[in-house]
Amino acid sequence: MTDATANPEGPILSADGVPLKRSLSRALRRQKLRALALIAPLLIFVILTFIAPIADMLFRSVENSIVPETIPATAAALGEWDETSGQAPGEPVFRALYEDLKVAVEEKTHTRLGSRLNYEMTGASSLFRKTGRRVDRMDESAPLKEQFLDIDKGWGDIEFWQGVKRFSGDYTAGYFLGAADLKDGPDGIESKPESQQIYMLLFQRTLILSVTITVACLLVGYPIAFLLATLPLRTSNMLLILVLLPFWTSLLVRTSAWKVLLQQQGVINDILVYIGLVADNARLELINNATGTIIAMTHILLPFMILPLFSVMKTIPITYVRAAKSLGATDWTAFWRVYFPQSVPGIGAGAILCFILSIGYYITPELVGGTTGTFISNRIAYHISSSLNWGLAAALGCILLAVVLVLYWLYDRIVGIDNVKLG
Amino acid sequence: MALPTYASTGQTVWYYAFRVICGLIFFFLIFPILTIIPLSFNALPYFTFTPEMLRLDPAGYSLEHYKDFFNNPDWQGALWNSVRIAPVATLLSVAFGTLAAIGLSQSHVPFRGAIMAILISPMIVPLIISAAGMYFFYSRIGLQGTYWGVVLAHAALGIPFVIITVTATMVGFDKSLTRASANLGANPVRTFFKVQMPLILPGVISGGLFAFITSFDEVVVVIFVGSAGQKTLPWQMFTGLREQISPTILAVATILVVISICLLTVVELLRRRSERLRGMSPG
Numbered sequence: 001m002t003d004a005t006a007n008p009e010g011p012i013l014s015a016d017g018v019p020l021k022r023s024l025s026r027a028l029r030r031q032k033l034r035a036l037a038l039i040a041p042l043l044i045f046v047i048l049t050f051i052a053p054i055a056d057m058l059f060r061s062v063e064n065s066i067v068p069e070t071i072p073a074t075a076a077a078l079g080e081w082d083e084t085s086g087q088a089p090g091e092p093v094f095r096a097l098y099e100d101l102k103v104a105v106e107e108k109t110h111t112r113l114g115s116r117l118n119y120e121m122t123g124a125s126s127l128f129r130k131t132g133r134r135v136d137r138m139d140e141s142a143p144l145k146e147q148f149l150d151i152d153k154g155w156g157d158i159e160f161w162q163g164v165k166r167f168s169g170d171y172t173a174g175y176f177l178g179a180a181d182l183k184d185g186p187d188g189i190e191s192k193p194e195s196q197q198i199y200m201l202l203f204q205r206t207l208i209l210s211v212t213i214t215v216a217c218l219l220v221g222y223p224i225a226f227l228l229a230t231l232p233l234r235t236s237n238m239l240l241i242l243v244l245l246p247f248w249t250s251l252l253v254r255t256s257a258w259k260v261l262l263q264q265q266g267v268i269n270d271i272l273v274y275i276g277l278v279a280d281n282a283r284l285e286l287i288n289n290a291t292g293t294i295i296a297m298t299h300i301l302l303p304f305m306i307l308p309l310f311s312v313m314k315t316i317p318i319t320y321v322r323a324a325k326s327l328g329a330t331d332w333t334a335f336w337r338v339y340f341p342q343s344v345p346g347i348g349a350g351a352i353l354c355f356i357l358s359i360g361y362y363i364t365p366e367l368v369g370g371t372t373g374t375f376i377s378n379r380i381a382y383h384i385s386s387s388l389n390w391g392l393a394a395a396l397g398c399i400l401l402a403v404v405l406v407l408y409w410l411y412d413r414i415v416g417i418d419n420v421k422l423g
Numbered sequence: 424m425a426l427p428t429y430a431s432t433g434q435t436v437w438y439y440a441f442r443v444i445c446g447l448i449f450f451f452l453i454f455p456i457l458t459i460i461p462l463s464f465n466a467l468p469y470f471t472f473t474p475e476m477l478r479l480d481p482a483g484y485s486l487e488h489y490k491d492f493f494n495n496p497d498w499q500g501a502l503w504n505s506v507r508i509a510p511v512a513t514l515l516s517v518a519f520g521t522l523a524a525i526g527l528s529q530s531h532v533p534f535r536g537a538i539m540a541i542l543i544s545p546m547i548v549p550l551i552i553s554a555a556g557m558y559f560f561y562s563r564i565g566l567q568g569t570y571w572g573v574v575l576a577h578a579a580l581g582i583p584f585v586i587i588t589v590t591a592t593m594v595g596f597d598k599s600l601t602r603a604s605a606n607l608g609a610n611p612v613r614t615f616f617k618v619q620m621p622l623i624l625p626g627v628i629s630g631g632l633f634a635f636i637t638s639f640d641e642v643v644v645v646i647f648v649g650s651a652g653q654k655t656l657p658w659q660m661f662t663g664l665r666e667q668i669s670p671t672i673l674a675v676a677t678i679l680v681v682i683s684i685c686l687l688t689v690v691e692l693l694r695r696r697s698e699r700l701r702g703m704s705p706g
Contacts, residue, residue: 028531031529031530031531032531032532032533034526034529035526035527035529035531035532035533036526036532036533037526038522038523038525038526038529039522039523039526039527039532039538041519041522041523042519042520042522042523042542042582043523043538043541043542045515045519045578045579045582046541046542046544046545046579046582047541049557049575049576049578049579050544050545050553050556050557050579051541051544052560053553053556053557053559053560053561054548054552054553054556055556056556056559056560056563057552057556057559057560060559220448220451223441223444223445223448224445224448224449227441227442227445239449241687241691242449242452242453243452244687244691245452245453245456245683245684245687246452246453246456248636248683248684248686248687248690249456249679249680249683250639250640250657250676250679250680250683251640251642251657252640252642252657252660252661252664252676252679253456253459253676253679253680253683254455254456255664256459256660256664256672256673256676257455257456257458257459257676258455259664259668260458260459260462260470260471260673261455261458263470263471265469265470265471266470266471267458267462267471267472270471270472299451299452299455302452331434331437356547356549359549360548360549360550360551360552361549362549362550362551362643363642363643363661366665367661367664367665377549377551380551380552380555381551381554384555384558384647385647390559393555394555394559397551397552397555397556400549400551400552401548401549401552404547404548404549404552408544408547412540
């Protein structure tokens with residue numbers, strides 16, 4: 001304060017004569033920059049290796065450049081065609097199509113375009129293949145529309161052309177509509193025929209199974225966490241190892257264990273038959289269905305429920321329960337009115353964590369789920385590696401990601417990401 | 424809570440019933456892992472206990488499946504790939520992650536929440552989505568199907584674990600120690616290696632072990648980002664389980680269980696040590 005008394009008018013100065021305020025803010029800025037410099041390499045690394053791929057997936061779910069890139073002239077010519085006129089496009093469109101196809105056939109891109117349009121309009125793939133084989137035999141000087149119609153009547157279909165016009169932009173909502181069992185038909189957005197509605201069913205099943213697994217984890221995990229939290233520390237540390245061992249064991253090991261145990265000729269059925277609970281000719285089907293998924297996933301996710309529950313319950317003083325009992329509460333009332341409400345944060349943390357993990361699970365449902373126990377993630381994998389409909393895979397992924405991010409945000413609000421504990 | 428002497432019959436019954444229920448749940452947790460160990464020594468290629476095994480007849484047991492694991496080129500190649508990928512990915516996550524965790528535990532970090540959310544996200548985003556995104560993006564930039572593609576992907580997945588464990592250790596770190604070191608004339612690098620690093624080492628090692636197990640165990644991302652040349656042990660197990668399930672898988676599983684027991688022991692010892700150092704443990 002000597003500086004202030006020496007110079008009552010001016011600001012407080014630090015030892016080197018700079019105003020204290022500026023000197024402090026400079027120090028703070030330097031500190032911030034140093035922290036950022038330490039974080040920057042990792043941030044850049046994660047953005048490049050992880051965030052960019054996710055962004056790429058978001059982009060792919062709406063990207064549609066294949067149509068305007070493969071048949072640019074046709075897309076432009078279609079702009080002048082009135083799709084409400086009730087008539088197929090005229091000669092200029094077909095001439096443009098002819099020119100585009102000549103190039104596309106040479107580069108062999110017309111089949112890719114065909115399969116892209118086939119997602120929206122069945123039959124487009126074979127139409128493009130068939131025409132692609134004959135396009136070099138067409139007579140350029142004669143009217144082209146008739147020649148196209150000679151190859152396939154499909155070229156005169158107004159609905160087909162309306163579809164091509166709808167999907168000739170650079171971006172499309174088609175994949176998202178497909179992921180929601182909808183399609184962008186000639187009369188606007190409509191739902192797909194009943195027999196093709198699979199994604200809503202899958203999303204529904206994913207949600208139902210995930211909720212079941214989360215509830216099962218809670219029911220099974222709560223007593224364990226309670227026991228661990230109320231036992232003396234030495235004993236609970238020993239027992240905690242029984243929880244941590246599955247947590248550290250390879251996921252594939254646990255899944256293969258269940259695959260082996262749950263088989264019809266497996267250990268569990270053998271024991272049930274031996275005890276006499278089940279007849280030898282009526283062995284239970286425990287695997288390759290939803291039951292298998294629920295059992296195996298409950299086992300796999302159980303540590304993720306027990307550990308957050310345990311860390312919350314550890315902080316609840318057991319004396320509160322004793323106090324409640326000494327005031328005349330029964331065991332149940334003391335637990336339900338005093339202990340349980342205090343353990344709710346743990347339940348929230350554990351349940352959200354289990355739900356987030358289970359909703360996006362791929363490996364276990366794939367191996368033990370059969371056809372009725374698979375999740376939306378299995379469908380995403382199928383579209384990436386088998387059907388090659390990457391756009392649809394990306395759209396399904398985006399929807400799943402959105403659900404998970406909302407839950408993540410909730411988790412952050414309730415628990416805080418900083419408070420995530422491992423082991 | 425011990426049972427008080429004045430407990431009624433109902434309370435006593437419930438007390439023991441609760442213990443039995445808990446015992447059953449512990450059994451549920453542990454028995455699938457323990458069952459596969461004896462099954463892996465089955466002399467016959469079955470997945471259940473044969474009468475010979477139940478009689479504890481030595482003829483019912485053999486090391487057949489282990490021999491297959493060590494002689495089969497598919498399994499050996501997969502093991503070699505796992506050993507080649509996981510340590511490098513771990514090294515990357517630990518190096519970047521520790522630096523960033525130190526940065527994050529400074530007192531003034533701008534946009535701390537947002538940065539933390541981005542760094543933790545690889546743990547939260549479902550693996551299938553990470554795998555899909557990486558597959559699309561890495562094939563654009565030519566990393567798909569390469570060794571480095573898999574290593575980078577696995578490093579990204581391991582980072583949240585390093586961040587979480589190291590920031591947790593940094594909470595108990597006394598910052599005046601770095602100031603004291605600077606006061607005694609050490610430059611920041613020397614301070615880091617001589618003062619800070621030895622103290623946060625348990626956290627760094629357990630973060631590294633988490634990152635290692637993440638990569639060593641990971642199968643979804645490697646299936647999409649890798650090609651046949653990067654087939655890891657879990658991938659080989661996955662194919663085995665999906666196509667022709669052979670008892671060799673049980674032998675591999677047993678070996679992996681032994682490895683996880685070792686890792687768990689190391690992590691537990693480290694945790695106890697650091698708790699003891701901070702005076703948080705009962706001893």
